[in-house]
Amino acid sequence: MGNKNACIIVDLRSGEHLVHVPEIVTVLAAAGWKTEIALKEYGGETLQLAQKAAKKDYELVIGYGGDGTLNALLKGTMYAQGKGTIADIPGGTFNVWAKAIEMPEDPVKAALALVDSEPRSLDLGHFEATGLTPIKDARDARQAASNGKKSKKSKESTDTRHYFLLNVGFGLDATMMAHMSKPLKYRVGPLAFDLAAAKELPSQRPFPVELQQTDDKGRVIDRWRGDVWEAYVSKVPLFAGAVNIEPGSRADDGLLYVTLITANGPLKTVGQAVSLLTQHKPDRNITTYFHGTHFSLRLPASIDIQVDGSTVEPEDLLLEADQRALQQTNDPEQMLVDYHFDARPQALHVAVPRTYAGPLFEKTAQPGNSVPQEHLPLAKPQPAHAQSEEHTPGRHKPAYNIEVIGSIAHQGKQPTIIVAGKFKKPDTDEVQVLAVRINKRTQVLNNAGEPIPPAKLLELQEGQTILAEGEKTKRSVIKATSVRLAN
Missing domain, CATH: 2.40.50 (OB fold (Dihydrolipoamide Acetyltransferase, E2P))
Structure with a gap:
């Protein structure tokens, strides 16, 4: 990239990142970049800082933190309708996106790679909670949604809409993330995920899911019902830095990928757990896959959710009337939440090291971004x-x-x-x-x-x-x- 007007949003995380910020700024300054620094001091502030940065029309907004910081950065940019490029310097536990684009973990090397990067068009996933239904009324609702009829979707609300770059997970992975010890995570890194998985798996139970896939005109083209241990809606193939969810997904193919790890008895469940923990991928023999641009999922309100590695409460995604109804129920398992997912192709630009030549992108990089030897x-x-x-x-x-x-x-x-x-x-x-x-x-x-x-x-x-x-x-x-x- 050429000379830039940039902003770095830093997740302080006990102050350990702060010492590296001057080093990052030094490298960017050597490239002629003018850089301002914004420090995230409390939960939720990254989103606010990202919105402010997007409104100031920085050419580049850089997140220095983990995948949660990156998610807040892209959401803030989308909410503010920013047109700049976003970038990621890894400073979290998993850094799934940074690893996927081969961004170095060392902050100085990452800053060098950022200087030698190029903006690439990137898809985002978008989802929102569109309604709350008592489980006793679900059968009537299924009868109303007969084959071939358009799927009913609520009006989008800024209070409930969310964007994701990596994936949204319902079930096992979200439970593991919610029960993962933060001190342990900071100390041993991704191993903390495996330890949480080993601890939480014995107590987990399958849950019912109803899936509906629609075309661009809202017509139903596929349905699925059954019990699952986990449901993923993903844009890129990795979760927690190791688990290979959907190898065929690409960051710029305009599609969402739904992965349902189905419940098929105790022996197969044990096999699925072993596959996740040892081979870091689902057992494809007991996994159901879909891909497309529009999906709806209905599942119990008691099921945990993670968005790009950060846990989210189902209640926080609902509109106020549905929140009150959920708070008044004695058993969240008897309430079903409807989630609607859409792919947002080429939603924003992200900085990717020029040297990256992996399979993450369907479209190849634009030629002419490297520095020819004769121009050195x-x-x-x-x-x-x-x-x-x-x-x-x-x-x-x-x-x-x-x-x-x-x-x-x-x-x-x-x-x-x-x-x-x-x-x-x-x-x-x-x-x-x-x-x-x-x-x-x-x-x-x-x-x-x-x-x-x-x-x-x-x-x-x-x-x-x-x-x-x-x-x-x-x-x-x-x-x-x-x-x-x-x-």
Whole structure:
């Protein structure tokens, strides 16, 4: 991406993210990006911050947190009808989306990948709770919805509509997420999901689901009824960083994928649990699949829900009248909630590393986004005898001995190479992340002091050392006049 006006929304999460924010800003500043920071301090604030950012017309809004932060970011953007691109720097437990697009977990490397990214069109799933029905009245409602007739759908309400990028899960996974220990999750990561699964599975029971698939005109084209352990409506194939729900789904195919893990007796149930925990995918022999653009699901109000990895109470999705009716009932299992799902093709743009070549997208990346070798900064070659003291790092300007973290080529107003690395201050031993900006005016030398093409800096490996000479800005960016390979 070229120069950007960006906003980073940070999930503080006990303060551990805060220390990395200046490092991220340093890398973005080296690319010429102007970045503002918004800190999420309490639950639900990310959505508000995302709406404000979308209304300010930032070209890029970046979420630094987990999948829940990303979901709030995309919802806020959609609610505010924002037109900018959203991006994700992983800082949560699972980071399903970041892993799917091969975004590095290290925040400095992720910032480099973000600079070297491109906007891709992305579908979203949309759903809302459209009604509450006593279970005793469900049979009458089924008789009214005869084959071939249009499915009745309530008017969309801003209070009940939700968007999702990954999936919505009803049943097992939502129960596991709801009962997962947060301290344990922060300490052991995705393993906490497996531990919660092992704990909760013995107490789980199947529940009834009615599915109805409709076409764009609202005509019913398929129905299904039965008992399930889990119902997923997904846009991408992964959940919790490991479980492969629907391998055929794509982030830009315009479709939703419904996966029903059916109840088929205790032995098959045990087999399904083993498949989820060990093979990280449902047993396809006892799983039912649908794909399309419009679905309705009816299931008990007692069933837990997760949206992109964050738990949601069914009551919070209902309109006020239905909320009151649910609160007045003594048994939520006797009340059925109707959920309606729609695919929203090309709903927004998301930043994806230019190097990503995986199967997540149906459409290929647009050509011409990479930086051709001939457009990289070129230092004027000089014969070895012409190298004088004025070209020796450290003679006239500050020099920094930097341990390399990563490097990228950046196509901004002027082609540059950015090298990010660690610098240990000699007086305090404090380690600081610096970003070295190399352009056509930078002299690049090998460890023998001989000039080399700047493109060689893109071959640097993590842990190598360079000596960079130049003035350091307040954002910790070194505008290099000279860079020399130290090893």
